[in-house]
Amino acid sequence: MDRFGETVMFRCRLPLVILGLCTSALFAQDLENLQIHGFATQGFLFTTNNNYLTMKSSSGSLQWTEGALNVTAPLSERLRVGMQLHMYQMGELGGPNVLVDWALGDYKVSDQLGFRGGKVKVPMGLFNDSQDVDSLFVWTLLPQGCYPDDNRDFDLALLGGEVYGELDLGHKGSVGYRGYLGENRLDENGGYMLQLATYGFTFPTPPSGRIFGGDLRWNTPWHPLTVGSSLQYQRLDGEGPQGNVHLPPAFLQIYYTQWTKGRLEISGEYWRAQMTPMLLTQGLTMQISYDQRSWYPMVSYQLTKKLQVGTYYSHYVNQAADTSDPQNYSKDWVVSGRYNFNSNFYGKIEGHFLHGTGLGYYPQQNPDGLKPDSRMLAARIGFAF
Amino acid sequence: MALFSGVVQAQDVMIVVNKSSSVSQITESQLRDIFTGTRSHFTNGSRAIPVLLKGGPVHEVFLRRHVGDTPDEFRVRWRKAVFTGQGSMPREFASEAAMLEFIAATPGAIGYVSRIPDPNAVTMVSISGR
Numbered sequence: 339m340d341r342f343g344e345t346v347m348f349r350c351r352l353p354l355v356i357l358g359l360c361t362s363a364l365f366a367q368d369l370e371n372l373q374i375h376g377f378a379t380q381g382f383l384f385t386t387n388n389n390y391l392t393m394k395s396s397s398g399s400l401q402w403t404e405g406a407l408n409v410t411a412p413l414s415e416r417l418r419v420g421m422q423l424h425m426y427q428m429g430e431l432g433g434p435n436v437l438v439d440w441a442l443g444d445y446k447v448s449d450q451l452g453f454r455g456g457k458v459k460v461p462m463g464l465f466n467d468s469q470d471v472d473s474l475f476v477w478t479l480l481p482q483g484c485y486p487d488d489n490r491d492f493d494l495a496l497l498g499g500e501v502y503g504e505l506d507l508g509h510k511g512s513v514g515y516r517g518y519l520g521e522n523r524l525d526e527n528g529g530y531m532l533q534l535a536t537y538g539f540t541f542p543t544p545p546s547g548r549i550f551g552g553d554l555r556w557n558t559p560w561h562p563l564t565v566g567s568s569l570q571y572q573r574l575d576g577e578g579p580q581g582n583v584h585l586p587p588a589f590l591q592i593y594y595t596q597w598t599k600g601r602l603e604i605s606g607e608y609w610r611a612q613m614t615p616m617l618l619t620q621g622l623t624m625q626i627s628y629d630q631r632s633w634y635p636m637v638s639y640q641l642t643k644k645l646q647v648g649t650y651y652s653h654y655v656n657q658a659a660d661t662s663d664p665q666n667y668s669k670d671w672v673v674s675g676r677y678n679f680n681s682n683f684y685g686k687i688e689g690h691f692l693h694g695t696g697l698g699y700y701p702q703q704n705p706d707g708l709k710p711d712s713r714m715l716a717a718r719i720g721f722a723f
Numbered sequence: 724m725a726l727f728s729g730v731v732q733a734q735d736v737m738i739v740v741n742k743s744s745s746v747s748q749i750t751e752s753q754l755r756d757i758f759t760g761t762r763s764h765f766t767n768g769s770r771a772i773p774v775l776l777k778g779g780p781v782h783e784v785f786l787r788r789h790v791g792d793t794p795d796e797f798r799v800r801w802r803k804a805v806f807t808g809q810g811s812m813p814r815e816f817a818s819e820a821a822m823l824e825f826i827a828a829t830p831g832a833i834g835y836v837s838r839i840p841d842p843n844a845v846t847m848v849s850i851s852g853r
Binding site: 370373375377389406408410412415418420422440442444446448454458461468471473474504514562627640643665678722723 | 763764782793805808809811814
């Protein structure tokens with residue numbers, strides 16, 4: 339079997355091996371040690387102009403559904419296994435297919451050193467590894483410059499391993515670290531594949547590549563202030579009947595901070611990604627340069643036991659292109675509210691004031707072109723247990 | 724029953740551990756780290772297994788005083804770990820009696836109660852500074 343075939347077999351078998359471990363754990367352990375959790379959400383999007391995130395949002399769209407179910411079990415004092423299945427439908431993205439969100443074995447040597455292997459979540463910035471868990475946030479949509487919903491499945495997890503731990507610095511606080519290495523591939527029903535399709539490129543197997551990086555988070559002695567940084571290296575290759583796609587090593591750097599005190603939470607991040615993806619077909623090479631810079635400040639406040647409100651400003655610009663052209667930037671003012679009906683049920687509503695069309699728009703859903711500005715109403719109800 | 728019907732004062736919440744843990748003192752930050760999942764061992768190296776009440780005033784007072792969270796914030800904190808594969812929820816109990824029974828039978832278990840427990844069953848832990 340060639341290397342590609344081995345990789346495909348590895349991809350197919352690994353979640354099954356993890357599932358097998360989970361099943362073994364089920365029988366081997368007291369059922370009281372087994373944990374099952376899940377969530378389900380239903381969203382609504384309405385925009386005054388343009389169709390956003392592949393939904394027919396200008397007419398009001400309910401085509402935004404998501405759910406997940408996970409099971410975890412301890413096999414020993416140090417070893418834990420688990421798996422989460424996930425499905426999402428966002429306009430033309432996702433679909434009814436149930437995907438393995440993560441499936442891992444977690445061996446914790448000590449609080450300072452642990453290992454996870456399998457399909458593991460990727461730590462990038464404050465929210466990357468949790469961005470698909472809607473119940474955690476007051477926001478209906480996270481800042482799209484850093485956490486684009488249409489491309490998130492590519493960023494969420496990798497097939498490989500990570501090392502992690504928390505180092506106590508005494509009076510200087512503590513540092514959490516995570517380092518990872520593996521392979522990830524484009525979500526075949528995700529935004530990047532849809533973008534490639536607009537150039538006429540299709541791929542029998544989604545493009546994939548090596549990825550490695552890390553995250554360092556300092557929990558300062560000025561509790562509860564946290565500052566941190568994530569770095570990531572990524573490459574990608576894919577072969578299709580119309581041509582190939584090649585992403586030379588791309589470098590992503592992120593800096594972030596978070597401050598939580600009582601009912602108030604303030605966060606901010608700065609992301610910079612430099613990359614030059616290439617499309618190669620019949621001896622021709624099309625090269626697109628990106629120098630993406632994204633940042634946001636956000637603040638939220640718990641008004642009452644059940645009601646939380648917040649606001650953020652999300653800024654994205656591709657500095658490698660004409661920054662005065664609306665298709666190369668996206669600026670979004672957001673006002674949000676969340677109401678917890680009880681500890682499991684919640685509802686959210688959010689207003690967006692969008693300027694620029696650099697994120698979240700596709701020509702397939704906007705055949706008559708794009709207007710530079712739009713207002714948007716986003717709402718979501720959810721259940722988690 | 725009266726203990727559960729009214730507002731419990733902060734000083735009424737006592738920390739208890741399994742007797743085999745040989746722990747009699749803990750700092751506020753160690754206690755917070757154990758209940759937020761960033762610390763899994765006591766300073767003497769023995770394993771720490773946090774357990775919770777499902778709700779109620781004792782639970783709320785414990786979280787507010789020793790973890791710095793409301794019950795909602797605490798739930799969100801653990802859901803993040805649970806849904807990203809980084810951790811498993813601490814075990815929850817409907818009553819203090821059930822929690823005490825589990826702590827007494829489980830090496831490493833640590834929880835909280837509103838009344839002085841049987842000293843032969845569990846060890847009470849004092850909080851020392853930050």
